[in-house]
Amino acid sequence: MRVLHMASWHPNRVHSQLGNFVRRHIECLPDEVESTVLHAWPESRRSLRRREVEDMTAGAIRTLTALVPDRTPRRWRMERAYTRLCEQLQREEGIPDLIHLHVASEAALPAVHWSERWGVPLVVSENWTAYHSEHGRAFRGKDERAVRRALQAAQLHLPVSDHLGRAMRKFAPDAKQQVVPNVVGAAFTPPAHPRTHEGPLRLLHVSSLVDDHKNISGMLRALASAVAQGADVRMEVYGGAGEGGEAAAGYRQLAVDLGLADVVKFHGPAAPETVVEAMQTADAFVLFSRYENLPCVLLEAWSTGLPALATNVGGVGEHLGRHAELGVLLESEDEKGLTAAIGQWSDRKKRGEGPDEIAIAAYAAKRFTEQAVGSAIVAAYRSVLC
Incomplete structure (x- = not known):
């Protein structure tokens, strides 16, 4: 053919x-x-x-x-x-x-x-x-x-x-x-050993960092509210080329203004192998977008067994929300909802409760x-x- x-x-x-x-x-x-x-x-x-x-x-x-x-x-x-x-x-x-x-x-x-x-x-x-x-x-x-x-x-x-x-x-x-x-590429696999239940909740975000699309500012405000309410959390942020890269300095300053200087770390663009490692060591992936189709990065996260907190835009709700193991489905712009989800997941980790990595990865393997x-x-x- x-x-x-x-x-x-x-x-x-x-x-x-x-x-x-x-x-x-x-x-x-x-x-x-x-x-x-x-x-x-x-x-x-x-x-x-x-x-x-x-x-x-x-x-x-x-x-x-x-x-x-x-x-x-x-x-x-x-x-x-x-x-x-x-x-x-x-x-x-x-x-x-x-x-x-x-x-x-x-x-x-x-x-x-x-x-x-x-x-x-x-x-x-x-x-x-x-x-x-x-x-x-x-x-x-x-x-x-x-x-x-x-x-x-x-x-x-x-x-x-x-x-x-x-x-x-x-x-x-x-x-x-x-x-x-x-x-999803073959490199995106679950970690060799289960994710640890010790330490703070480790959140991950990977994107272009364009605010009109990914709503980085809203994500940071929701995270700040969760921290203020007692959530024990750290966030790693990767990405930002072109327009998103130009906005990165503003996000760093916003993080400082919100009291997140020791909570959020911006790394800039990353190679695929770095993203794989970051997904394999995180506890949850956050995607607070205003619009999407079916973002590759979300499918990559699931392929590593990583659950997501993501908004109901594009085709996201055709998977997340219908299958509880995949994470939490939020409405776009719902900062209070994201704050609550971060707090709940922080509490779950404190209790030693983790995601069903095997079920998440199996769901992704069957489809992506x-x-x-x-x-x-x-x-x-x-x-x-x-």
Whole structure:
């Protein structure tokens, strides 16, 4: 089975973490799938006068990345880059069996065009928060037209959550859908030894640290209230690149102002192995977001046996709240609720009560491992090829 992945978002030399969840979906596919990835991205460096194509092969996956001069008309340049990549692919590899569009942005209209030209099925995976206008996210006009065209042309949608799938149906009410969650890497496993019941409650937060999205300021205020009410707790915070990194100094000052100087430690961006170790030594993961789809970091925490205190946004409530062992489901902006949950979990640890790490990790392994997600995607491919 030969699959062409047209990825609007994908790691590249300009943004190394862009769409890393897309790459993980592609990498989890079994050997029976021959994957080629096409990706285009604008680059602003002045020395880039014309389109440059990087051709790299890692394992069995070939990736062609077109870097395009970042000047107007930007979208036209990006779409033309995808067209030229498809022409190159046809010359070198022939026509694929299926096109898998990842994120219906700049690659959307080219994916529709080549699906129709080659007469092959189109499948769309989505993880874009712009579908959720109720949380202040919205498409620009050109983006919305491309999204509508791609979703209506596709034989199958693969949203990462049912919540996102409902938002996608607004553009294509009759489309077939199959929820395929984000995938968790093999390194995220439970610790070799059970977590200790000694010492303060150890909380962990990992994110971009963008306040409008992750509500870091609200999380810190809730934590301060819990400490003031007697909770024995420490929190480790990782992340913060770009906008979130620029805000980190403000968070540190807020922590000092709230009396949390000895409670919260900000570490900055971390390598995956550092995040794994932090999850394996924490008692609970905190995600106080205002909006999400199905955040990878939450699935990674569960895969290590770590329960979560998280808000009911996006697809989070499709797991947390329905399965008690996974943690506590909170409403967005509910600082009092987070304060109470932190206090209750601090008391539980004082009593020597810990999470059911085995049950949490087993839940995650059944749904979010490379094998589980890869099998689900292949089943989706077969359903449109038969």
